Amino acid sequence: MDTIKTTDWKKLLITIVRAAIGWHFFYEGVSKIAAGNWSSYNYLVNTSGWFQGFYHWLASSETMVRAVDLMNMYGLTLIGLALFTGLLVRYAAIGGFMLLTLYYFAYPPFGSSIFRSTEGQLYIVDKVFLEALVMLYYVFSAKIGYGIQAIFAQGKNHSSSPLTENPISTPIPASDPSRREVLKNLATLPVLGVLGAGAFNMHRKYGTDVMSGATIQLESAALRELKGELPFGKIGEHQISRLVMGGNLIGGWAHARDLIYVPSLFKAYNTEKKVYETLMLAEKAGINTINIGFPSFPLMVKYKKLTGSKIKVISQVAPNMEKGDIYEQINQGIDFGAEILQIQGNWCDWLVRDQKMEVIVKMMDKIRSQGLVAGLGAHTIDSFIACEEQGIIPDYYMKTMHHDNYWSAHPRENRVPFEVDGFKSPDHNRFHDNCFCPFPDRTVEFVNRAQVPVMGFKVLAAGAISPEDGFRWAFENGADFICVGMFDFQIVNDVNITIDILNSMGERKRSWYA
16 A cells, blocks of 8 residues: 555656656647747847857758748747647657757857856756756656546556457446546646636736747836827937946946945846846836946846847946056947947046046047947036037036925035935935036036037936936936936836926927937
8 A cells, every 4th residue: 555655656756757747748839829929030130159150051941940930939849838738758858858958959048147047156957957857867767647538548557458259248346446536647637727727817818928938017008108208319329228228227237325224125126137127127118228337237138148139338437546447348348249439427527526527538439439329428517628628528418407396305505516326414404416507507507518419317316216207307308318317117208207397398408419
């Protein structure tokens, strides 16, 4: 009796593992079919590793891409269905092993970290590797657990038994073991129904957005609420959406006044997967550009490689004064493939404050010598005024632009140039990471005479001003673009607000320079 129970438990475990992997295959396949316009092209063309030439060759022809699409969509679905129900398991396992091998070597979990999967820090062994090993077990093992295939095997054995030659028909009692075995072998079917119903409800609520491998969910319901398309402008030869995504939130930087837990909260929420979801949602909502701090560049490179994204990257760069290498980040940014490089705002402030404007000139000359657009950022308007007086004019300005009509702004009479990113005073009447455009009137005056495009940032004073108020104030006072840090749940609303404001503005004092 104990032997029978042990055997049943082993068989049940084998069944659960097989069905779990089967569901993973099945859901991946059905999700790709449900997406309607899914294509393997981006996945193939951005592969890396030893066999990237093979995958790039597959992506070189529309016919081959279509064949790969069908193999993925329907191959995954049928293999998953067979594994889940326990039918033709060995053949399904062979097909599953072949697909998993192709997935594994497309983005192998070794070599440069830029090309690894999004599921943690892995080396050699990842989810695909483990599932492939399990597939090998089902290829070579006669023990496949409960499933439809076992019913046919029982029927075959029964028909070939000498007992079946007896013409006398004997009724089978309800408690006959063979009936119980049939029910056990059919047990995965109602489970498939329950999982399928749950997946259908989730798809109806959220929709699906699929990359080969992991399926990333985007809130399609929110995308359906978009009011139109974002207007575009130009910086250099680049078409830029009027609303640009800021990089602070995905980089984990937070201007949180005296709320010391907020940076940790941002980092906990914006996991790598969540960052990818946010970027994909932003692109689908019409935002085609992101402005990032330089440390976020490897993440953006990885995102673009994995998804085939065409999002434009503006990278802020800073001089390495300790090493005496003012071009270090510029050279790295060029190697990373930045479309636009911009001298970081706090560094522009510090270099002007310390009377080292020749560093700004050299950095801008270096950027332009590489054929790239050279931007200049600042928090204090005195920085731009001083540069203008020295004839230092960038290809575009990026300036903090917000009014100061909010509670946490300290009194104007207590504000001093270059205080942003400086000492955080415990005195509520002094700067404490609370005001980023300390002289809004002088900023507006400068912006309105600027002869190059202007991108406003910190337009919400790091969350102290509503988007309806902050966006309108920046655009009406001369900004050609606004750069805004956004969580995923804010993107569609911010895009709609931008569209509404730009459609209702009419003429403004400053001409559009982009």
